[in-house]
Amino acid sequence: MLLSFIPVLATLTLVCATPVVQIEKVTVTGNYNATSRVETFLGLKYGTSTRFRRATSQSYSTAGSINATAFGPACPQIKGTNSLAVDYGIYGTSEDCTLLDIYRPSSIPRGKTLPVLVWLHGGALTQGASWYYPGAGIVQESSRIGLPVITVILQYRLAAWGFLGGSDASANGAQNLGLYDQKLALEWVQKNIGAFGGDKSKVTVFGQSSGAMSIGYHFLNVNQKLFSGAILQSGSSTSVPALNAEKYQGNFAALVATVGCSNSSNSFECLRTVDRDTLINATNTLFSQPAVYGSRPWGVTIDGDIIPGSPSVLTAQGKIAKIPFIAGNVKDEGTVFVKPQTIETDDDLLTFLEKDYLNRGASFFQNTTSIALLKLLYPNIPALGSPFDTGNTTFFGAQFKRAAAIYGGTSGDQPLHMEISSPISKDIHFQWARRNFLKSAGSKGINSWSYILSQISPANAAWQGVYHTTEIPFVFVKYTPADGQLYTLSQQILAYWVSFAYNRDPAYKTNPTWEKYSKAGRNINFLAAQTSLQRDDFRTLGINFIGSVAGQFLESPN
Template structure:
């Protein structure tokens, strides 16, 4: 945990530095108005630019509506409000472990990096984006554009967490400057309302948050040239829920990435850091979530429950949303709010879309951390017996799976801590008799199995690279934990992966190839299924053969193991 806290402290220090007072006042004019930005350390930023009408009133839960307003001359030196957040500060940890785990959570949520997305800084009127570029870039520069989608389990997150100054600085130092865009999108009940009632109401989108992202990409197509970016050279990338979002942008409308306004592709390449097209079902698979939300909102007896939810004041809707479990509860990554197969944006089960090749044929990079599950299972520490694990899987994860399928899954992932995560640590870090087993299950169910399946399809149809990161693997109890790649992507990690990842991603935005001079060759995934393994020192190529039997079993039951 010391390693984790040190890394977070470094991140906080950098963000505080990046927030220094602007030293000049650059401006950019678009059809929406003139944006007065800031210039710090050789990087210009333009923040809080609206790309949609406020999603309030009758637009709550609805697909976003593009804004046509001319805003005149606007101070664009501050981030817009974050979208509504699910409260992570509740006491969610079980029994004996409550005090320790809650103390860790309280420490993390008190850090300045997270204060920017606290509920006091959130609002429904939140659909804004930010543009970072090297200072002095001309509108005719036609630089590659990198569009970041933040993670947060579709529950929390905001662009104010992600200062792109360091990334843009490195691109300039490499002689390959990029324009960097971040956007807010709706999450939790506001962006991913499930239930049969939501699915049957044409005014509701079960994937409103994904449509927010799509509209931001449309904004890029129409406006980024004014900032010196090339709308024909857009790379989308993200981490965790952001990576899953990128995956669903690839499969959207069965692989259609053509802009509805320009007729050109919305992007030409994608990077998914800890996320792939996860197997999610229709809105009715989330009926329990909808029913709990409606009950907490006092709308259970309403004849039109959607209208009742829409009529609630923001504070009451937010409080009702917080009646649902967060990612640190016993449910872990079996989340209450997820993208859903809606017959439109996600036209079929994601696994069927990938099986049938209905995804955008652009170059992709898709990788995971080695120990994805460790930091995501704190709420499951009271599950200490085989029987409890089976009940947990059957109740919280896969109620449509048979007992035989659950038993088969447990046989593939035994309670032997030597086979659990953090991997390759023997008997160490076994907090409970089942904790390392649960860590391994969660990591493979949500991350490794969907990734391996996806890249095995895409290697046949487009350039595909995959990786496994073992960075920070010495972190006690956590290993190479979920989310630590953010430290490298945004330049907060002083160790080797930060420079390598940033350099590779920038090269990829330019050349559609993540190889870069001075680093080991990274082969395409191909039939020999080779991964690049990031470490704290030197990366190397390794085969993608770990836990073949278990991961193959998971994907073999994927239609029953659908969330």
Template sequence: MLSSTFVHRWLIPSILYVTGVVAVPASRSISPSITLDKGTFEGVTDGVTNKFLGIPFAKPSTGGLRFRLPVPNDAYTGSHLANVFGPSCPQQGSTLKLPGEVVTESISFVVNQVLNVVVPESEDCLTLNVWAPASATSTDKLPVVAWIYGGGFQFGGTSTYDGGVIVQRSIELGEPIIYVSMNYRISAFGFLASKEVKEAGVGNIGMQDQRQALRWIQKYITAFGGDPTKVTIWGESAGAISVALHMVANDGNNEGLFRGAFMESGSPIPVGDITNGQQDYDAIVQETGCTGAADTLECLRQVPFEILKAAVDQSPAIFSFQSLKLAWLPRADGTFITAPPQSLVQQGQVSSVPFVTGDCDDEGTLFATSSLNLTTDTEVRDYIKTVFLPNAPESDIDQLLTLYPSDVTKGSPFDTGDLNAITPQFKRIAAILGDVVFQAPRRFFLQQRAGKQNTWSFMSKRLKATPVLGSLHGSDLLNSYSGGDLTDYLVNFVNHLDPNGAGSVISWPQYDATSSSPQILTFLDGMEPEVITPDTFRQEAINFVIGLDLRNPE
């Protein structure tokens, strides 16, 4: 069992990195105002940045609008206070069955209690927030960054991210930008999946919410000083996956909604058809008493929220045993995402905009904590076969496990020798999860698109000394939302579609897929914080995983 000290000193803060729970400083009570249509919104300023919070961008997704595509809000009228965040969309609770009582109770507390206190939830949640320089006017035409939060498509919200940090740093660099963040429906509320959902044309409504927020930006951002022709979409984890999927949605037609993309720990993922979610859909139908309904989807729209939420919470969660085999996530719906995303990339159905994509070195460690009871080669093989690759031939499973051996010195956290081996198989499982879900999709995307559009890639190896977890998933957020060097590269990219420029520590080369040694920017701890390194680590293993992902979309 992991010690209570480890969990509360290291694991809980790490989970908070993933969920984006960062402190938001209080602002002074000065009230800037903005006029949209015939409505006036009163915001808050600290003298450097103005912020306008909780602005509705679509009608409430309640009642008959539950499990439907977002409906644009009516023209604004009247006076509105825009000084507090709107509630987050319903979060997925977790019933965890992890080895070790302390681990289980701690993660349950974070997911079910901390997040709900920090982020009150409601089905009426489709709001966004805008930060702008206090001096900005409607004639400034500043570039815009649109933030999409992570959380495994199961939890998260906008109130846990302080866009003022980004805007203030942009002002300091002499490259001012506007920051927008939007809520979107998550878990089954946003990514319900089944044949019924596909036939009704209401798949991926969480991404459709994001798309509607981007349309709102096109219509209204000029009033805040922004330029609707200069929008970059940016996200981390599920948010980065969303960014990548917006690049392949509508067969690559981005409707002029963005001109650049910035992804932290997320790429086009190996998912299949939306009907693959049938088993979990049927479970919710049964739990809510809708089994005998002539139209089960319509029945779910009528179920009282508390009953529906309780049923959704029974779905496998990101910290359950099946870990990154998510129940609710974007899938090919035949309309918005017309085919499996990686297939669309292979077909060239990709929005041709410059992009940056990167990962943390130890993406899989946090998620491997859910399978600490697996301690033998046989148990790991069964886990991979039954949970992640049920349709893969035995030879593929054999090859995967050969390329990712149980030798703890080769596992994740990488480059830590025999340290962090809290079970005989933990580092092995962490290495597999990190490469299958993050590193292989990133490298595949770059190999397919570099040379066709301008691309840059990075690797974050900071916080490597974190016990057990190393440079864990989400740790790069500390570099993004603290005004760190990754913030500077982001600001440059939003302004010039090139991360190099003001505040750059080193010249960051574009990714060259034709090279035998394509170069990436690597963030390190210590005296040399940034270096250029080859993107050739675990080359044989990741090449095999790329093929495995393509053959086995979820």
């Protein structure tokens, strides 16, 4: 049984005038859409950012006005060449890009404030822009079912601008600037969302991929008060390594050399002042050579503040904020990450996997016993690989499906006797990381819920399966009634999300009732017309193996 809906609150009165909000002494003018009945305030500065410096907060103490009717520029970023790449430059780019967009119902009951959803986009910390995630669908649908929310979509600095690593970056306070941007934006929300009708005590952060991983990092500040709920879509605190800044010194030196700063007496200051386009071209050069600089040449580092210590150690110790959350994955997380796709041999497979850990000293790839066990638990059997449920069909190289299964994914039920021989769901980046985060939360009595999205989209190619990012159109209600059951599933998912925003529990008037993960260790499996609860016990031996060697991936020897 899927959703039954109730009308929008009868107390809401439609306001068609241009929306105007007062923040301290500043007047902010936005847009009104008569079709969706959603008001938008676009391109609002939550801070001012300059290269390799922490952004400063935005002041509204001086009388003035802001025209918030158009999207602002994106942050400088990588020109992607993979299936996730989007032309984020449509509105231009600027190094001063710490902006956010606000979507709200056209009218809010007098004296009422609404829960707030704050989106942190994914994109491997190298791509993304607020305009690509319009929040109007969430606001419109949430209002339709009588649970209206305000949605905030924020930008944060990316690639070298946001995640410059190396000892020089650490010494100059330039670590994790993208994470500090996120924190500054959440502080802005706490201070100013009331002016837009938002309830600062009911802020839910939600994000996908590196956005979800970022949320996991913010959980490591156990006393943080910037949000009271979280939804982590395909990512957590242990999805990828977070190491000491000096582990990235080689990539820092390569960037310095590529922009022509090698002979400077102060290479960091030279990087700070080098021509913008020169720096953009240099970052694209490094990113285009994963065999040399790794597939993530810039990443989060342990800074003693936002990330106070090793995320894998802190998570294992249960040192995470006591904040309720939802965490989940899609069925075939790994397919779009397999590059090159023509993986033919065991050596090709290991070369592909090691790119994610290049220059980080991951000991796994020097441990012959661990490698042997990985090969045993992930045999090259196409019928058991990802994309799942595609039988003996192979795609690209002979070991493409094997690589995709190891990288990330989930499957339906499998006979117990296939436990050891199946590669399905022996996940490094996603499935193990999700279970690990849920387990840590459970040890501290934190309420949590878990999901798997198994619904394929008609737009997905056969080799992609239910690939990484497939859930985003469902959450943002991009489907329409013409899409039939896909639209109905989107409504169902969004109802759970906004119910959680209201009640810190995704319970809604629909079946099945989504139970806490701690109750029986069950996921809700999202599938059109067949959403159900399923035990999260698939591939226990394989995922336990990943957990037993996780330190070999996530920790770097001194």
